[in-house]
Structure formats: structure tokens, C-alpha cells
Amino acid sequence: MNLKQLSDRLGLSQTTVSRALNGYPEVSEATRERVLKAAQQTGYKPNKAAQRLATGKAKSIGLVMQSAPEIGGDPHFSEFLSGLAEEAVKHDFHFVMAPASPDDELNAIKRLIASGYVDAIFLAHVVDPDPRVALLRSSSIPYLLHGRIMGDTHDYPYLDVDNEGAFYTAAKLLLQFGHKRFALLNGMERFTFAMRRKIGLEKALGEAGLTLSPDLVHHSVMGDQAGFRAMERFLARPERPTAVLCASTALALGAVRAINKAGLKLGTDISLIAHDDVLTTLRPENFSVPLTTTRSSLKAAGARIGQRLIAGLDGTGDMPEQELWEAELIVRASTGPAPM
Amino acid sequence: MNLKQLSDRLGLSQTTVSRALNGYPEVSEATRERVLKAAQQTGYKPNKAAQRLATGKAKSIGLVMQSAPEIGGDPHFSEFLSGLAEEAVKHDFHFVMAPASPDDELNAIKRLIASGYVDAIFLAHVVDPDPRVALLRSSSIPYLLHGRIMGDTHDYPYLDVDNEGAFYTAAKLLLQFGHKRFALLNGMERFTFAMRRKIGLEKALGEAGLTLSPDLVHHSVMGDQAGFRAMERFLARPERPTAVLCASTALALGAVRAINKAGLKLGTDISLIAHDDVLTTLRPENFSVPLTTTRSSLKAAGARIGQRLIAGLDGTGDMPEQELWEAELIVRASTGPAPM
DNA sequence: AGAATTATCCAAAGCGCTTTGAGGATCAGG
DNA sequence: CCTGATCCTCAAAGCGCTTTGGATAATTCT
Numbered sequence: 064m065n066l067k068q069l070s071d072r073l074g075l076s077q078t079t080v081s082r083a084l085n086g087y088p089e090v091s092e093a094t095r096e097r098v099l100k101a102a103q104q105t106g107y108k109p110n111k112a113a114q115r116l117a118t119g120k121a122k123s124i125g126l127v128m129q130s131a132p133e134i135g136g137d138p139h140f141s142e143f144l145s146g147l148a149e150e151a152v153k154h155d156f157h158f159v160m161a162p163a164s165p166d167d168e169l170n171a172i173k174r175l176i177a178s179g180y181v182d183a184i185f186l187a188h189v190v191d192p193d194p195r196v197a198l199l200r201s202s203s204i205p206y207l208l209h210g211r212i213m214g215d216t217h218d219y220p221y222l223d224v225d226n227e228g229a230f231y232t233a234a235k236l237l238l239q240f241g242h243k244r245f246a247l248l249n250g251m252e253r254f255t256f257a258m259r260r261k262i263g264l265e266k267a268l269g270e271a272g273l274t275l276s277p278d279l280v281h282h283s284v285m286g287d288q289a290g291f292r293a294m295e296r297f298l299a300r301p302e303r304p305t306a307v308l309c310a311s312t313a314l315a316l317g318a319v320r321a322i323n324k325a326g327l328k329l330g331t332d333i334s335l336i337a338h339d340d341v342l343t344t345l346r347p348e349n350f351s352v353p354l355t356t357t358r359s360s361l362k363a364a365g366a367r368i369g370q371r372l373i374a375g376l377d378g379t380g381d382m383p384e385q386e387l388w389e390a391e392l393i394v395r396a397s398t399g400p401a402p403m
Numbered sequence: 404m405n406l407k408q409l410s411d412r413l414g415l416s417q418t419t420v421s422r423a424l425n426g427y428p429e430v431s432e433a434t435r436e437r438v439l440k441a442a443q444q445t446g447y448k449p450n451k452a453a454q455r456l457a458t459g460k461a462k463s464i465g466l467v468m469q470s471a472p473e474i475g476g477d478p479h480f481s482e483f484l485s486g487l488a489e490e491a492v493k494h495d496f497h498f499v500m501a502p503a504s505p506d507d508e509l510n511a512i513k514r515l516i517a518s519g520y521v522d523a524i525f526l527a528h529v530v531d532p533d534p535r536v537a538l539l540r541s542s543s544i545p546y547l548l549h550g551r552i553m554g555d556t557h558d559y560p561y562l563d564v565d566n567e568g569a570f571y572t573a574a575k576l577l578l579q580f581g582h583k584r585f586a587l588l589n590g591m592e593r594f595t596f597a598m599r600r601k602i603g604l605e606k607a608l609g610e611a612g613l614t615l616s617p618d619l620v621h622h623s624v625m626g627d628q629a630g631f632r633a634m635e636r637f638l639a640r641p642e643r644p645t646a647v648l649c650a651s652t653a654l655a656l657g658a659v660r661a662i663n664k665a666g667l668k669l670g671t672d673i674s675l676i677a678h679d680d681v682l683t684t685l686r687p688e689n690f691s692v693p694l695t696t697t698r699s700s701l702k703a704a705g706a707r708i709g710q711r712l713i714a715g716l717d718g719t720g721d722m723p724e725q726e727l728w729e730a731e732l733i734v735r736a737s738t739g740p741a742p743m
Numbered sequence: 744a745g746a747a748t749t750a751t752c753c754a755a756a757g758c759g760c761t762t763t764g765a766g767g768a769t770c771a772g773g
Numbered sequence: 774c775c776t777g778a779t780c781c782t783c784a785a786a787g788c789g790c791t792t793t794g795g796a797t798a799a800t801t802c803t
Contacts, residue, residue, distance in 0.1 A: 065759055076783045081761060091781065108517030112461070113759035115452040116788045123499075130488040138684055141481030148470040148502035157501045157520075159463075162488035175497075177448030179789085180520075286684040313684045316656075320691055344478055344626040344653045351660055405789055416753045421791060431751065453789035456758045519759085 064107045073101055084109070115179065122156045124372050125181030127171045129188065130162040139285070139311070139361055142342050143187070143209070146365025154373045169194055176204050183372045185209070190253045207372050209364060213255055222368050222386045226256045226338075229357035229390035230263030230308055233336040236355075236392065237306040238271050241401040242334060246279035246297045246304035248290055248314045257282065257310060260338070264308055279304050283314075290317025298325045305401045309337035312345045315354055323351075334398040338390070353395035359388055404447045413441055424449070455519065462496045464712050465521030467511045469528065470502040479625070479651070479701055482682050483527070483549070486705025494713045509534055516544050523712050525549070530593045547712050549704060553595055562708050562726045566596045566678075567603035569697035569730035570648055573676040574607030576695075576732065577646040581741035582674060586619035586637045586644035588630055588654045597622065597650060600678070604648055619644050623654075630657025638665045645741050649677035652685045655694055663691075674738040678730070693735035699728055 070080040075098070083090045083098035090098075101107075115121040128140075151157060159180050163171030172195055175181055182205070186195055189210035199206040200219055208221040234245065247264055250257040265275050278300065281293035290309065297304055298321060309315040315337035319329060327333050329352040339347050339356035341363075347354035367386070410420040415438070423430045423438035430438075441447075455461040468480075491497060499520050503511030512535055515521055522545070526535055529550035539546040540559055548561040574585065587604055590597040605615050618640065621633035630649065637644055638661060649655040655677035659669060667673050669692040679687050679696035681703075687694035707726070 066761095067759075077760080078762075078784080079782055082782090085761085087762095089781070094781080106513070106517075108514055110456070110759050111518035111520045112452045112455040113519070113788090114761080116450075116456055116790090117759080117761040119788080121452070128484075128488055130485060130492050137485075138478035138481060138682075141478060141484070144468075144481070145470060145477075148468055148500070152470050152502040152504060152507075157499055157515075159497055159499050160488070161497045162492040164492055167492075173446070174448055177446070178451035179453070180451045180497075284683070286686075288686055288689050291689055316685075317689065320689070323691060342478075343624075345656075346626075346628055349628050349631055349657065349660070351663060406791095407789075417790080418754080418792080419752055422752090425791085427792095429751070434751080450789050453758090454791080456760090457789080457791040459758080 064105045065110065066107075069098075069101060069105060069107050072105070073098060119179075120376075121180060121182055122154070122376075123159055123181050124151070124156060124183045124185055124369075124376075125159045125161065125175045126185045126187075127161045127163050127168055127175060129165055129168060137285075138313070138342050138344060139340055140187075142340060142361045143365040146360075146362035146367075147185070147369045148365075149362075150366045150369030150373065154377075156369075156373055169198060172198055176202055182376050183207070185368060185372060189255045191255050191258070205372070205375050207368055207375075209368060210254075210256055213258060217385050220371075220384045222364060222371070222388070224256070224359045224364070224388045224390055226259040226390075227263035227266070229338060229359070229392075230260040231267045232263075232390075232392050233308055233355075233357050234264045234267035236394070236398065237308075237334055237336065238267060238273075240306075240334065240399060242306035243273060243401065244279070244302060244304045244306065245273070245275055246294075246307045247275065247281065248293055248307060248309045248318055249280065249282050250285050250310045252282040260308070260310055285311040285313050287313050287317035287320070290314035291321050292317070294318040294321035295324075298322070298327070303333075305333055307333065307335045309335060312337050312339055312342060312347050312354065312356070315347070315350075316345065319350060319352070319354075330396045330399045332402055334401070336398060339393070347393075348395065350397070352397050355395045355398040356393050357390040358393050359390040364388070404445045405450065406447075409438075409441060409445060409447050412445070413438060459519075460716075461520060461522055462494070462716075463499055463521050464491070464496060464523045464525055464709075464716075465499045465501065465515045466525045466527075467501045467503050467508055467515060469505055469508060477625075478653070478682050478684060479680055480527075482680060482701045483705040486700075486702035486707075487525070487709045488705075489702075490706045490709030490713065494717075496709075496713055509538060512538055516542055522716050523547070525708060525712060529595045531595050531598070533595075545712070545715050547708055547715075549708055550594075550596055553598060557725050560711075560724045562704060562711070562728070564596070564699045564704070564728045564730055566599040566730075567606070569678060569699070569732075570600040570603030571607045572603075572730075572732050573648055573695075573697050574604045576734070576738065577648075577674055577676065578607060578611050578613075580646075580674065580739060582646035583613060583741065584619070584642060584644045584646065585613070585615055586634075586647045587615065587621065588633055588647060588649045588658055589620065589622050590625050590650045592622040600648070600650055625651040625653050627653050627657035627660070630654035631661050632657070634658040634661035635664075638662070638667070643673075645673055647673065647675045649675060652677050652679055652682060652687050652694065652696070655687070655690070656685065659690060659692070659694075670736045670739045672742055674741070676738060679733070687733075688735065690737070692737050695735045695738040696733050697730040698733050699730040704728070 066077050070077045083095040161171045161175045184206040187209040191213040211221050211223045283289035336355045339358040341360040347356045406417050410417045423435040501511045501515045524546040527549040531553040551561050551563045623629035676695045679698040681700040687696045
């Protein structure tokens with residue numbers, strides 16, 4: 064069923080039907096009702112591609128999804144997506160996901176923009192320098208980053224968590240407890256969120272006259288396996304760390320296992336703080352020793368990004384261009400005084 | 404840059420340019436090369452919406468994503484998606500995700516079909532009866548299910564894991580070990596995969612003259628928290644189970660924690676087998692006591708589904724309509740003889 | 744050389760929608 | 774009864790692409 068058929072059936076012109084459907088004032092209430100009812104009955108749904116072609120708007124936001132094996136089943140990604148989705152569904156938006164191999168991401172974005180399929184583009188996993196950001200900047204399509212590039216230039220729209228501040232605060236707490244030897248289980252080094260977390264930690268240590276030993280820093284995907292392995296290595300060192308910062312609860316899961324296996328007691332022999340993205344499947348409060356965390360909901364970030372993007376497109380937008388969310392420090396049992 | 408501009412610039416007609424670009428034979432090699440080069444230089448990318456409108460094909464597959472809070476950040480979903488994506492990227496397909504609140508899913512599918520944005524539809528989280536399947540069946544759009552409805556009718560295309568067989572086999576192993584009291588930590592009751600797993604377990608028990616106590620069956624989302632709580636309840640019962648089947652490693656994670664907390668030894672006091680979807684972030688072999696599992700990669704399923712869907716659209720397809728994958732039983736340390 | 748192919752290229756229609764610029768009713772006021 | 778204003782409705786153009794049915798130029802055959 065298309066517009067023509069529907070209007071023929073109603074004995075009206077396509078114009079009138081289209082206007083009735085889209086809420087234009089030039090059509091009488093009686094007619095509008097008749098049209099609406101007929102559309103309902105016949106199950107008429109406008110063809111999006113045609114609509115898109117005619118209006119230039121598509122109520123859709125695009126995202127390229129890196130389909131690297133390492134990033135594939137990332138629960139962080141899906142958690143974020145679910146927030147985005149929740150917001151999208153409210154406004155009848157959908158997303159177009161263009162999967163791309165990592166080396167082809169730039170082209171994927173170009174294709175996505177040129178395709179005319181999307182009204183706006185969202186980007187995550189920011190690195191530095193990030194050619195994708197440069198591309199978006201020079202294109203005319205609205206976009207929004209989850210994360211920031213490094214440096215203090217704020218001439219692009221983003222939503223980010225204050226990762227530096229989060230780990231700075233976390234480190235401060237551990238320093239107060241008298242810890243001196245810190246380890247860091249971080250995400251992939253190329254991502255700016257990981258860089259900033261490291262910087263936050265180093266800053267706090269620096270203020271206490273300490274430095275972060277490169278041997279006690281680990282960068283990897285944020286899975287429990289990586290956490291376990293890295294932690295085992297850390298614990299095997301002659302001077303093992305007494306305080307650990309983890310970039311995710313998944314890493315922490317592995318780390319805790321290594322700690323248990325080594326016969327150490329979490330919160331006593333060794334303190335740990337993890338960043339908590341509030342993943343539905345892995346809650347820090349449910350660890351055998353509940354985890355102290357810096358918390359910031361990924362899902363909420365997704366929802367907020369959806370909101371901003373959509374509002375921007377609707378022209379409703381009077382949104383801040385940049386947003387920096389503070390993470391909450393939630394103290395639980397995994398942190399305690401440094402052992403003597 | 405659009406077709407008209409490009410052809411003007413080349414002094415050719417749109418027809419010729421279009422044909423050159425799409426590999427039709429009616430154009431000389433010299434011209435084709437000239438066109439291709441110009442397209443390259445100007446960065447011309449055909450407008451997908453227009454292409455779609457003209458051809459009816461869009462190289463895109465649609466999926467409605469339930470945006471229920473419970474299902475939101477499901478790592479199973481993203482694991483699957485990553486497989487799908489990997490396959491899609493190979494063939495330059497993309498997906499259109501239509502988020503939908505659970506009570507509106509049917510409409511979301513209808514909209515997606517009518518939108519003309521997608522060439523095929525994929526569905527997961529099959530329930531029974533599943534109105535979505537009925538809808539797809541009666542529509543003319545190609546589709547594919549991940550999972551099956553109940554019963555033995557095979558008149559719709561699907562890819563499923565033999566969940567019944569997997570849990571049957573798992574239960575058999577435990578029965579051989581002399582276990583008599585079984586518990587089941589399952590996914591949401593309404594999903595057919597959960598139903599089938601329960602059936603598999605019951606069948607094995609039935610053959611041994613045993614029955615599954617309803618008090619030792621738990622249905623919930625597959626997160627560690629739910630696993631922990633349910634397991635704690637099970638262990639608090641006067642006659643606690645000696646064997647547990649878990650529908651996911653995330654559930655198992657919680658269950659194991661409860662077991663540890665109760666001071667029981669996994670693989671000795673209590674045996675556990677989990678279904679392993681091969682999530683990147685949670686590997687059963689990395690549990691403190693490595694988990695015996697029934698394994699079937701979700702990601703591989705995603706890839707396979709992408710492959711079938713795409714092949715079907717290309718007409719390349721000579722694919723089986725139905726596929727049932729057997730899960731492998733991988734025995735590790737979490738299973739052992741029933742305690743005396 | 745003239746006719747019949749064949750190789751190239753083109754004009755125009757059409758996909759389903761929105762939107763502009765007018766035209767036909769309908770109603771009130773003179 | 775006629776005029777101007779107010780509603781309502783319509784025909785047609787256009788969004789950017791593919792594709793059908795010719796046309797023109799180049800090539801081959803007799």
C-alpha cells in the first residue's frame with residue numbers, strides 16, 4: 064500500500080492525504096480523521112526511502128561499529144547502545160549501523176554520510192589523534208562524540224566522563240590509606256579514556272611524590288581473562304603492589320580471581336578500585352568482597368547522547384555542546400589501609 | 404556530488420555513468436575507467452535512499468532491538484551482533500536497528516518492513532507462541548530466526564542451537580557421576596531456548612527415574628546477580644542440590660560466588676555445568692575452578708546468520724533453510740562425583 | 744558500396760514521497 | 774446577486790537513482 068493507492072481509495076489527492084498524515088493545517092479535521100482511519104485500516108506506512116529522498120530527513124542516526132574481534136562482543140558497547148536505543152525509541156528514531164574493519168573505518172563513515180541514510184553520526188572509542196573526528200568536523204553532518212580527543216580544544220561536540228578526575232579521586236583515597244605501590248589495569252592504550260585515567264592516577268601520585276612504575280601498568284581489552292593474567296604477573300613481582308586501579312569491572316573480575324588465587328585478602332592485603340560502567344551483568348556490589356568503584360553509567364550516557372542528537376536534529380536543541388560527567392566514588396569493602 | 408553533476412562533468416549521460424559504475428556491459432572499458440576515476444576523485448557516493456527507491460534493494464538487514472531495561476546491556480546480544488557485523492562488513496551490508504519497547508515490538512517490525520529500508524529481517528529471543536514469527540511468515544520479506552518456536556514444524560527459516568540436546572547431555576554426565584538432586588538456573592521462562600534446556604534436563608532425569616523439583620528451578624535474566632541470589636536460595640534448602648545447570652556463564656559467575664560463600668567446594672561438594680556462549684569477557688576456563696560447559700559460540704551464530712541472510716538476498720543462496728547446531732560438552736573441573 | 748550488426752551512448756519514465764503554486768467551493772458582507 | 778475572504782483540495786515538480794527502449798556511430802558482412 065502506497066500513498067497513491069491510499070489516496071485513490073479515499074478519492075483524495077496524494078497531497079491532501081500526505082498533509083493529513085503529517086499534521087498540516089490545510090486540511091479539515093473531518094478529512095484528516097477519515098485519512099487517518101483509512102491509513103490505520105490498510106496498514107499504510109510511508110516508505111522511508113522515499114520520505115528520505117523527498118525531505119532529506121530520515122529520523123535515523125548512524126554509527127559505525129568497529130567489527131574488530133577484540134571489540135566485538137564488548138558488553139560496554141551494548142550497554143551503551145541500550146541507552147541510546149531507549150532514547151531513540153521515544154522519538155521514533157532508528158540507527159543505521161555500518162560495521163567496519165578497523166582500518167576501513169574512515170571510509171565507512173564517509174559512505175555512511177554520503178549514503179543519505181542518516182541524519183547524524185555518533186562516534187565512540189575516541190583515540191588521539193582521531194582522523195574520524197577530523198573527518199566529521201570538516202563534514203556538514205551533525206555528530207556527537209562519546210569521549211574526547213586529548214588536549215583542551217573544545218570546538219567539537221562531545222559527552223565524556225571525567226576519567227582523569229575519577230582516577231585522580233580514586234588514587235587520592237588509596238593514598239590516604241597509606242598505599243604507595245600502585246598498579247593500573249587499563250583499557251587499550253590508544254583510547255583517550257585510558258590515557259586520561261592513567262594521567263589522573265599519575266597526577267595524584269605525583270602530588271604525593273610518588274611515581275607509577277611502568278611495570279605495574281597493563282593495557283588490554285577489558286575482559287576478565289586479561290585482568291587475571293596481568294594481575295598474576297603483578298603479584299609475582301618482588302615488590303607487589305598494594306593498590307590496584309581497574310578500568311572496568313570485567314578486568315576487576317579477573318584481577319580479584321588472581322588475588323584470591325594468590326591467597327591474598329582483598330581490602331586487607333591489597334586494595335582495589337574499579338571503574339564501574341554499571342553493566343547489568345556485572346555489579347561491583349556483588350563481588351565476594353564488594354568493590355569500591357568510580358561509577359558512571361554507560362547506559363545513561365547512551366541515553367543522553369541520543370537525546371542530544373535527536374534534539375539537535377529536531378531543532379528543539381538548546382543543548383550544551385560539551386558535557387563532562389563526574390564519576391561518583393563509591394566506597395565499598397575492597398579498599399582499606401595499606402598493609403604494614 | 405550526485406549522479407547528474409558527475410555525468411555533466413564527464414559530458415556523459417546519467418545512464419552511461421550509472422552503468423559504468425554498476426558494471427553493466429553496455430559501456431566501453433575506456434569510458435568505464437574514466438567514470439570510475441572521476442567518481443573516485445570527486446568522492447561520489449550514490450545516495451542510498453535513491454538507490455533503494457529505484458531498485459528496491461538496499462543491502463541492509465533490519466533487526467528490531469528490544470530496548471527493555473532487562474535485555475538492554477545484554478552481552479549475549481552484542482556478542483551475537485559482532486558476528487553478524489563481521490559478516491555484514493564483508494558484503495558491504497549494514498543493519499537498521501529499530502529499537503522497540505517490548506509491547507510494541509510487533510509494530511516496530513511492521514514499520515521496519517513497510518519502511519522499505521531493509522531487505523531482510525532478523526529475529527532473536529524467540530518465545531512461544533511468537534506473534535512476530537507469525538507476522539514475518541505472512542509477510543513477503545525474507546527473514547531468519549535465531550532460535551525456534553516450540554513444536555516440530557519446520558516451515559520457517561531458522562538457526563538454532565540444540566539446547567535440549569545440550570542440557571540433556573550435560574545432565575547425563577552428571578547422572579553418571581551419581582548426582583540425584585539437580586537444580587536449574589535458567590533464562591527467562593518465556594524464551595524457547597530456556598524451555599528447551601529445561602526439557603533436555605527433564606528428559607535425562609526422567610530416563611533415570613528422577614524428576615526436577617520445581618523449587619530448584621529458577622528463571623531470570625542471565626546476570627551474575629540473579630545467579631547469586633538464586634543459588635543462595637537453593638543452598639539454603641534442607642536438601643540442597645548437588646548438581647546445577649546454568650543457562651549462561653554470567654549466571655554461573657553468581658552461582659559460583661554463592662557456592663564459595665557457603666563454604667562449599669565446586670566440583671566436589673557440588674557440580675556445575677554452564678552453557679557457554681563464548682562471550683569474550685567471561686570465559687569458563689578462567690573461573691577459579693574451571694567450568695564444565697556446553698559450548699556454542701554466539702558470535703559464530705551471528706556470522707552464520709549474516710551469511711545466510713546475505714546469500715539469500717544475493718540469490719547466491721543455496722543455503723539450508725533450517726540449521727541446528729550441536730553444542731560441545733567440554734568437561735573441566737567443576738564437575739565431579741556426587742558427594743556421598 | 745549498401746545492408747546488417749554491433750558497440751556506445753542517451754532521453755525519459757518511474758520508484759513513493761513532500762511541497763509549491765493554484766484552483767474550486769463555501770461563506771460572509773455589501 | 775456579486776465580490777472578497779476563507780477553506781479545502783489538487784496537479785505537477787522534484788528528490789537521486791536505475792532501467793527500458795531507442796538512436797547514433799562504428800564495424801562487419803555480402
